[in-house]
Amino acid sequence: MKAIAVSPKKIDSSRLIELPRPSVTDVPDGRGVLVRMLRVGLDGTDREIDSGDYGEPPPGEDMLVTGHESFGRVVEVGPAVTELTPDEYVVALVRRAGHSRYDLVDLFDLTTDDSFQEHGISRVHGFLTEYLVAEPRYLVRVPSPLAHVGVLLEPASVVAKGLMQAYDVQRRLRVWQPQRAAVFGAGAIGLLAALLLRIRGLSVTVFALEPPGSTQARLARALGAEYVSTAGAPGPAATPAAYDLIFEATGYAPVVFDAMTALAKNGILMLASVTNGDRRVEVPVDALNRDFVLGNKAMVGTVNANREHFEAAIRDLAVAELEYPGWLSRLLTHRVEGLDRYPEALTALAAPDAIKVYVEVAPG
Structure with a gap:
């Protein structure tokens, strides 16, 4: 073979x-x-x-x-x-x-x-x-009705795992009701994160390098998400908005510090990028540390997935096919x-x- x-x-x-x-x-x-x-x-x-x-x-x-x-x-x-x-x-x-x-x-x-x-x-x-x-x-x-988008299940499982971890971590707050979410990056993982957040009822803003007229931007807006192109513009940290949940999927490690700054109190930051290299940046470590401690914030990574996450992703994609018919196929x-x-x-x-x-x- x-x-x-x-x-x-x-x-x-x-x-x-x-x-x-x-x-x-x-x-x-x-x-x-x-x-x-x-x-x-x-x-x-x-x-x-x-x-x-x-x-x-x-x-x-x-x-x-x-x-x-x-x-x-x-x-x-x-x-x-x-x-x-x-x-x-x-x-x-x-x-x-x-x-x-x-x-x-x-x-x-x-x-x-x-x-x-x-x-x-x-x-x-x-x-x-x-x-x-x-x-x-x-x-x-x-399930056979999802066969046409079955190849998306592995990346979707990584997103499902991240969101399951986020809600598990936030059980410490007894009642955690996130309203606003940001997604950094508009590749397959980023757009699937926007999708899964939307079907959970969150308001979503996608920050990515692609221009406003790009395929990525159109797909984000088709979910009812806001799309912000960061090419040649200030990063998400420059915006006044504070997000309850941020899903980082850019593959560019310095963005993590922008995400930390843009996180609301009691917020959680999910990291999905696996980065190589020895890139270095200067960051305001005292302010970041203080805000995370006093703001009860958390940061968790997600990579790979087990059976539970794959099965959760299958349920999410089934719901997505009902709420946004044909959207998943446009990712292919x-x-x-x-x-x-x-x-x-x-x-x-x-x-x-x-x-x-x-x-x-x-x-x-």
Whole structure:
């Protein structure tokens, strides 16, 4: 079968390879599920891995099959599998169990292992391939009415996890009723954050670099959100507004300090950007510290997700399809047909109007 692999830490090493097709018997005790990959989404992580910034192959191998945003269809199940049946749609969890005590209860996203396993990123092959075999514990069923946007579930799960954490943290306030939210960044994560906040009834302002007439701006306004272009303008911290919840998804670390300044009392800041490099900025640390302490503010990160978050994202996307019909499909801006055209997908990630780039691995 075909797959896309890299030589980790080497620049521009992505290539099409041939691998043996897996079988349900590859998983012991009759617990294998064979999945035909239909679509695989790409994001900045895939671009950075192709650029040689990071990535780790499975033990004993020198290459890594990439891709961590999956969507597929069950082809065959082992004799001991009762959770899934052939022809059902599924997405796969990104992280796998290691040795952390959290992994024992399927909280793979909260692992404390120093070296963890992430499909297509670290120590386990990814989903840019024609077939995958996995245990049912790593697969989440997707209702068929959401199949057309199923490839959005992995990024949506990260947002759902962030919002679930926000509300969990704010239980300390007994009654927390956020009214105003800001989203920094208008990529797939940022726009999905705006969507999930809107269906929860919050007033939302999206701050992003794209101009007011951009695809990103139109999508934000279609949700009833305000859109503010920050290109060549003062950042969000310069606005008088104070937000109960801020979701940061820019990929640009200095914006975090703007977000801290724009946060209201009793507010919470969700960080979704995973940044590399050694960028440094000068910040008013005394004022920030004082305001966080006296204002009962909190800051939490969100990355990856467990089954609970994927299932929550499925419910959110189902509600979104009812409240904003067709909006989710508009996030699927760049489709590349076939694994052999994968370089086109990497190029598309840099397009100004790119929101979700994905590879159509197989029709389905």
